[in-house]
Amino acid sequence: MKLYYSPGACSLGIHVVLEEIGKPFETARTPLKEGAQNTPEFQAINPKGKVPALQRDDGSVLTEWPAIAFWLAASNPASKLWPEGIEAQARAYEAMDYICGTIHPQGFTRLFNQARFAPSEADHPKVIEQGRAIAEKGFAVLDKRWTGDEWVLASGYSVADAALFFVCYWAVKRMNMTLLPRIAAHFERMLARPAVQRALATEGLPA
Incomplete structure (x- = not known):
């Protein structure tokens, strides 16, 4: 997995979730203040032009904070980050x-x-x-x-x-x-x- 993040942006929360899960992942620094979200390279990852974006092991990309958090927690039940019931x-x-x-x-x-x-x-x-x-x-x-x-x-x-x-x-x-x-x-x-x-x-x- 690869997390596209901007230092201190809302992607920090997803970064924490990934660290809690403990599985290997990469990070791709995408500083919003420098306009990195508007580059062709990042637009190919997330045309919405914002972080977080999570590129999964199959190459697909998931965007939007709640969706990423849900997927990470639900697909890693041992982490107990997604409640039962x-x-x-x-x-x-x-x-x-x-x-x-x-x-x-x-x-x-x-x-x-x-x-x-x-x-x-x-x-x-x-x-x-x-x-x-x-x-x-x-x-x-x-x-x-x-x-x-x-x-x-x-x-x-x-x-x-x-x-x-x-x-x-x-x-x-x-x-x-x-x-x-x-x-x-x-x-x-x-x-x-x-x-x-x-x-x-x-x-x-x-x-």
């Missing part, structure tokens, strides 16, 4: 979809790329304000709907935790945001995991 599975999808479909693109993308939402620089402070509000609300919603103890789901550690980790990493390390106590404790537990430490080291990111 339809209720827990639905909750895993629910958490991943909210993080990857709302907190990330509606919240943090506004904090990282104001021009995407407002061409006039005069409007950028308002975009930042909106992004921070959306991200903070997102964390509050996750905290309120928390069903687990140490981990997001009552069934235990799962791909949902890797999803929460990458937005928490952005919040703390890039935006200097203060997380809610339960979310902050989860972030510290994630940082202590060897799989997370290996992923951060490979991507050249501070722990």
Whole structure:
């Protein structure tokens, strides 16, 4: 397998999942800030022009964070990253979809790329304000709907935790945001995991 990633992007969460599984995989650095997603070479891998993208052993490519996470976890049951039972599975999808479909693109993308939402620089402070509000609300919603103890789901550690980790990493390390106590404790537990430490080291990111 080969993971196409950009250092510190949402692909970090998939990187963590791969490290948790423990099977051999390659990484292909695709720095978004340098426009690597727009090169013909990467467009041939993922014409959507974004990471993560996972090239599987048969040469096929899987894209979109929740789909990649599900496939990796479900096809590696020994890792126990995909919960058992339809209720827990639905909750895993629910958490991943909210993080990857709302907190990330509606919240943090506004904090990282104001021009995407407002061409006039005069409007950028308002975009930042909106992004921070959306991200903070997102964390509050996750905290309120928390069903687990140490981990997001009552069934235990799962791909949902890797999803929460990458937005928490952005919040703390890039935006200097203060997380809610339960979310902050989860972030510290994630940082202590060897799989997370290996992923951060490979991507050249501070722990």
